[in-house]
Structures are given as structure tokens and as C-alpha cells.
Amino acid sequence: MFHPRVDVVVLSMNDRPNEEAAAQTTLLAQSGVDVRVVVVVGNGCRPEVVPPGALTVCLPENIGIPGGRNAGADALRDADDPADWLFFLDNDATFPCSGVLAQLVAEAQGHPEAAYVQPRLTGPDDVTTPRRWVPRLRASRPDRPGTITTMTEGVVLVRREAFDAVGGWPAEFFLYHEGLQLAWQCWAAGWSGWYAAGIRMHHPLTSPTRHALFHRLAARNRIWVAYRNLPAPLVPLYLAVWTAITLARAVRTGGLSETLRGMREGWTSRHAQTRRPMSWRRVWRLTAAGRPPVI
Template sequence: MGQQRVGVAVLTMGNRPAELTRLLDSVAAQDTPATRVVVVGNGTPLPALPDGVTGVELPENLGVSGGRNVALDRLREFGDVDLVVDLDDDGLLIAPDVFTRLVARYEADDRLGIVSFRIADERGRTQRRHVPRLRSADPMRGGPVTTFLGGGHALSARMLDETGGWPDAFFYAHEETDLAWRALDAGWKILYDPEVVLQHPWTEPTRHAVFHRMVARNRVWLAKRHLPAPLVPVYLGVWTVLTLTRTRSVAGLRAWCGGFAEGLRTPCPPRRPMRWATVRRMTRLGRPPVI
């Protein structure tokens, strides 16, 4: 493999201009420079951007999936990007060697598809939900995993050409899992690298008004799209029990039930069940696709 060229994609809703500026400054300070940087205004005008940064303003909010696909398409048009790095607009690259580390990772493994960053707040803390494995809460334990973090990650452009991009219909929630399952089924690897860090404020997912509904709807769609038929009721049953056990908000449960019903009654094509070999591989990696 030759030198891997880095393209950066950032989505913004226009409500964090100062944070976006700091993020772009941290991208510009990388030892290995990005070949391209694209910022997508997801239904919002963009502020003035630094020289060399491409801005795309969308007339409406297409969600995380739709906005990222727009950024991917723009990077593909340039034709000189091998790795796509997606970053949250309120994140920050606190080390100058992030892209250097990523390039080394990809050059060492031709089948590496996705690298998941460690997400840490300004005090260095990583939330449990940002550790992409079931049996370890230790954020410093890296290695092969079955999913990745949306706030900061790298994607192989060759992998995306083979598997397709983000699931537009999902809008928000579980879009990473959908892409991860397709990547694994196509024989690509996903790596959690705790040495590659995106600093990000400490947050709760429930801050988004649509959280409960879309989490439920998209989880049903995930099962319908990707799981072998016998695993669909198992997966949905496990997550129903977990949700009923964990959710304390009556309004949240009501929204979750509405989203679950929406997922059952609406299609999310195409259905391409993963191979049983992929199920076994995910199980060996510590997360069978029933949880």
C-alpha cells in the first residue's frame, strides 16, 4: 500500500461556531496534513471557514447519516482521499500525531476498515458508553471490536466503495452499527485504538429530543436489514428487556414504544442478512449480534 491520504469530514448544525473553529485549528496542526477537509452545514449556513476547507451548505437537516454521506460524496469527487476521518464539531484533536497514527495503522493492514477513537473529556475521562466492547469498561484496552464511535473515527475509502456509505434513512442513532455490521460481513476489520483521542465534552445521549424514538426504530431496522431470521426476535427481545429495565422516564418509554412500532411496520430495505460466519466472528470478538 502507498501513502494513505487523509480526508476530514465535519458536520455542524451552526450552533457551535467557536468549537468548530478550534476543531479545524487542531486538524490544521496535525503532523500529517489532511489532503482535504469538508465541513457540511446540516440545514444551516456556514461561518467563514479557513483557506483550503471546503464548505457545503444543505437546505435542510439530513441527519447524521445523510449529512455524512454528503461529505463522503464531496470527498470522492476530489479523488485523492484514502481515509475518511469523521469528527464531531465540538470535538478537538489534542495531539498532533492523530493522522500519523492512523496512516501507520492502515498502511500496516490492508483489511483494516474502521478505526474507532477514544472519546475523552477535558479531564481525560471516557464514558462507559464510549468503550465499544461489552466485557471491559477499561477505556485503555484496545483491539478488534464489532462497532465504533460516531464522534471520532476513520474509515477506509476502499471499504466504503465495497460496503456503501451511511444508511440515509436512519437519520440519527445506530448508523455506526449498521455500517460496522456491513463492514464485518464483507471481511473488514474494526479496531478500537485508545491512543487516538478525540476530546469531547461529557454528554448524555438523551439530550437529543428524538433519542428514544429513533433508537428503538433504528434498532428494529438493524435487525430487519442485517440479522439472520432466527436472530431477529432474540435481538429485539433482549433489547426490549434491557430498555424496560434501564429506562426510568415514562415519556421516554412511551417514545421508545412508538419508535419500536414504527420500525416494525415500516420497511428499511434492502435486507441482506449477514453470514453465519460473521455471527461466529462477532461472537469470538466478544459481542454476538443479539445484544
């Protein structure tokens, strides 16, 4: 029986061996698809948890999450006969049942306009979905499927055709908002995204602020995303809305000095970014999909 082939990229820094083993065990248990796996190490060490037959890419230094994912996708493309589908898996995310990947591919095949398909990400309880994990507005209803204009990067199925056409993940982001950048690249190229809310995956209920770099890089990269993608009249509008919200959060929850540092870094380095503003038609498509690119 023919099964669709899926190439899977898993990043590792040998920092959570138990979680990695669980993630890989549930990955290898997937049925109805042919899976090929690559493990990418970002800190110069050889991975210690590697599934049988996996390709291994050992990077000489930590080049960040999007750069590591690109290295994995490149290795799979260059190895032999790349699959039509790429799945990017956080090394502490797990599949709750054996049919998840096959269901995601079926959803993608049912939505040929979608460059990427996002499952619903929940905690290990299979119920709790933090608002930041819902890739659309109206996040209070994480069970509602539909077209989306961003993504939750750590568990997402992407068409290889679209991924290669837009140049993959933005490696220079290092961490944070690379999913928004990739999503907007796909939309600018004429694709869309789909949220398959009925398909679940599990992830520990962690906070992004646990990373020391969060406030600075999140602020810097948000400015880069706006400068890279938006028509000139929308850049100040988008940044004004985002800045007001971000500063209010920083004052309330902490990280204000690092947020301001990231804003300054993003603004002063914006001209080093490649600017490819989307057309006004794409702006309208994003707006019609429920996410005008000023929010």
C-alpha cells in the same frame, strides 16, 4: 517526504461556533498527514466557520447526521483524486495533539483487515470515558485496544475502499445507531474494526438524551439494524434482549412513551428497509470477536 492523505468530513449547523473553531484549529494542526476538509451544513444555511481552502456543501434541508456525512464524502470523492482515508469529525471534538491522525493511519496500516479504526474518546480531561463511548463489551477497561464490531461515529477513520464498497452511512437513520449499521456492513463484506485505545481524542461529556429525538429514533433504528443485517432466527432473539434492556432503562430514567413509539415505528416500517442478512460465518466472526450479534 510522502505523507498519507486523509479526507475529513465535518458537519455543521452553525449552532456551536466556538466549538467548531476549536475542532477545526486542532484539525488543521495535524502533522504527518495531508488533510483535505469539507464542511457540510444540514439545515440550509451556509457555514459560518470554514477553514481556509475547505470545500463547502450546503444542503437545502437537514437530512440528518449520516446523510450529511455521506454528502461530504461524496463531495470529496467527486472533487478530485479522493484520499485512501476518510475521517469523520464531530464539530465539537478536538485533537489533543498534532500527531493523532498520523497515528490512526499508522494503526490502520498495521491492521489491513480493519475497515475502520476508532481512537479512544475522552472528555476534555483526557481521562474520563463514558461506557457508551467504548466500542466493545467490557467497557470498564477503555484503555484496552482490540478488534471491535461497532464504532463511535463522531471520531472514526474509515478506509475509502470499504466505505464506498458498503454504500456509506445509512442516511435514512437520520441519527443514532448509524455506526453499528456501518460497522456490521463492513463485517458482512469481510472487513473488521480496530480500537486504537492508546490514541485519544476529546469531546464534551454530553448525554445523548439531550436530543429530543433520542428515545424514538434510537428504538426505531435498533429494530432496523436487526432486520437489515441478522439471519432470520437471530432477529427475535436480538430484539428480545435489546427490548428488555431498553424498557428497563426507560422505566428507570424516562422516555418510555417515546421509546415505545420508536419500537412501533421501527417494527411497522421494517419492510421498507433493504434486508441483506449476514452469513452465519459472519455471525461466528462477530461472536469470536467478543460481540455475538444477540447483545
